[in-house]
Amino acid sequence: MVEHYYRSVHAIIFVYDVTNLPSFESIPEWIEECSKHSVGPLVPRIIVGNKCDLREHRQVAASAAHCLADSYNFPLFETSAKDPAEKEHVDAIFLTLAYRLKSHKPLRLKQLSESCVRQLRDQREQETMSCQC
Numbered sequence: 070m071v072e073h074y075y076r077s078v079h080a081i082i083f084v085y086d087v088t089n090l091p092s093f094e095s096i097p098e099w100i101e102e103c104s105k106h107s108v109g110p111l112v113p114r115i116i117v118g119n120k121c122d123l124r125e126h127r128q129v130a131a132s133a134a135h136c137l138a139d140s141y142n143f144p145l146f147e148t149s150a151k152d153p154a155e156k157e158h159v160d161a162i163f164l165t166l167a168y169r170l171k172s173h174k175p176l177r178l179k180q181l182s183e184s185c186v187r188q189l190r191d192q193r194e195q196e197t198m199s200c201q202c
């Protein structure tokens with residue numbers, strides 16, 4: 070059942086609740102979980118701290134969240150699903166992710182074509198060598 074969620078994953082959003090410290094502390098476990106299920110390194114990952122409208126209940130400092138996100142080299146966003154006036158809009162977060170997904174595609178294609186060219190070159194060299202024998 071769990072495997073089903075990881076198959077053909079295109080992007081991952083790790084969401085924690087800024088008013089709930091355990092939800093933030095469990096982020097590394099979720100990151101590890103994704104790696105264990107062989108989610109490739111080219112799959113974009115972002116971390117999102119939700120409910121930042123609840124200022125007086127905040128338990129996770131933005132600096133701690135940035136520190137964690139930097140340690141994985143993932144972008145961090147803080148948002149509120151409830152209050153569109155807060156920090157990053159949910160829409161903007163998804164647009165950023167969509168942009169990252171799109172910008173990864175040519176990279177993959179380029180890598181693919183480079184490896185194809187290399188294979189063809191190797192093949193041709195081998196053919197030339199075998200002809201000389």
Ligand SMILES: Nc1nc2c(ncn2[C@@H]2O[C@H](COP(=O)(O)OP(=O)(O)OP(=O)(O)O)[C@@H](O)[C@H]2O)c(=O)[nH]1
Pocket residue numbers: 086119120121122123148149150151152
């Ligand atoms: N103030 C505030 N409340 C939110 C926000 N996002 C979700 N909620 C509220 O949090 C409660 C749980 O929301 P769900 O969408 O069910 O999220 P969940 O992950 O299943 O539940 P929790 O772990 O309890 O947050 C609901 O009452 C939501 O209205 C937010 O950004 N700000």
